[in-house]
Amino acid sequence: MSYLRVISLLSLVLITTSIALKAQPVKPADHGLKEFTLKDAKLGLIRFYVDTINIKKKQPFFIEVNGSGGLPLCIFIKGKGFGSIYNTLNEQLKAVIQKDFHYIILGKPGTPFCDTIKTNEDAKHFDAHQLIANYKYSAGYTRQLSLNWRVAATKKVITYLIKQGYWDGTKIAAYGYSEGGQVVPSLAVADKRITHVIAVVGSGLNQFYDGIMAWRVKAAKGKVTQQQAQDSIDVELKRIKDIYANPGSTHLQYGGHTYKRWASFGLNPPFEKLRMLNIPIYMIVATADESSPIYGLDYVQLDFIRLGKKNLTYEPCVGCDHYLNKPDADKTSQQDYNSKILKWLSK
Incomplete structure (x- = not known):
């Protein structure tokens, strides 16, 4: 995920628009x-689902680590005479996975499963x-959210579910989308129980590099001058230095975070974890x-070739955007990749 806050309804699924407000899911x-909850002295309340x-059966685990931002998994927009439900939960992925795995997803800190926007x-x-772009993240999310929180909370969820007898002792797959794609490499390094990692449109290098490169590309395309690009990069680097100098601050913000x-996240570039x-x-x-x-x-991919490592399957979706959509295609590629993920896990 680039380091500007991005909220798009392309990542949300409209479930229903109805006059019967009492019937909303x-x-x-x-x-x-x-829903399960765990209380931890440092991490606070951990909500997971x-x-x-097949909840009464022992099965492999498939843990989804979703993207950035403090949005609930479900959003109910209530207006004059109508109600609409939007999901940040990937219902298509859940439907494909849940037959063969326990599908597990964590909520964000300080964030309920569903919230209402009036x-x-x-x-x-x-x-x-x-309305959704203006949704105010909770104080708990602002105070707690970090790569470290997401890794530590997920580890505790895995431990709890294993102790409660949900795991069959085989696979634990960690799937991360966008920001989650940056989390799962660190999670797998920190938790040796993880057997498979699926990172979808995450990051490879330090995510601050994306913004720097974006200015270089603009200059190369002639959208800005080389000097304008350099001046902008200098400003970005000054802010980045300030971020690293204040790594625990929850009062100072940049790009919505x-x-x-x-x-x-900047202290843990994904490629450094992946190659471990x-x-x-x-x-x-x-x-x-x-x-x-x-x-x-x-x-x-280049680094894995250099190291002679053979455990990476690297698949580009050519012409696709951040949601695995092609602008001129009739349907999303997301469904195709959900099936590919399941097939890959079955090997």
Whole structure:
């Protein structure tokens, strides 16, 4: 994920628009999930969700680490005479995975499963994009969210579920999308119980590099002068130095996130973690991705070739954007990749 806050309804799924406001699916059970909570002195309240299809059976684990931002997994927009549900939960992925694995997803710190956004507009005039973009993240999210929180919380969830007898002792696959794609390499290094890593449109190099390279590309295309690009990069580097000098600050923010969040990811470039792993790794990247530019991800493949490592499957989605969509295609490529992920895990 590039280091500017990006919120897009392309990553949300409209479930229903209805006059019957009492019938909205706003609870985990409405989405085929069971909610669990764990309390930790340092991490606070950890909310996580497990699909209910085969919840009484022992199965392998498939843990989704989702993208950036403090949005709930479910958002209910309530207006004049209507209600709309939007999901940041990947329902398509869950549907494919839950037959063979326990599908598990964590909520963000300080964030409920579902939250309500109210508007005075009616169904014809409300702007869902704007309403969701203006959603204020919780104080708990702002205070807690970091790479370290996501790794530590996920480890505790795995431990709990194993102790409660949900695991069959075989596979534990860690799937990360966007920001989650940066988390799962660190998670797998920190937790040796992880057997497979799937990183989708994450990052390869230090994510601050994306912004620097973006200015170089603009200059190369003639959109700005070389001097304008250099001046902008100098400004960015000054801010980056300030972030590293204040790595624990939750009051200072940049691009919609705290310094604490930025520093935690900036100190752990994904390629450095990935090359430490000897378990199977599946990376899906998008060649037209502006949020997670491919040039930083291509470096991972280059580094694995240099090291002679054979455990990386690297698959570019040619012409695809950050959501694995092709602008001129009739359907998303996401469904195809969900099937590919399941097939890869079955090997």
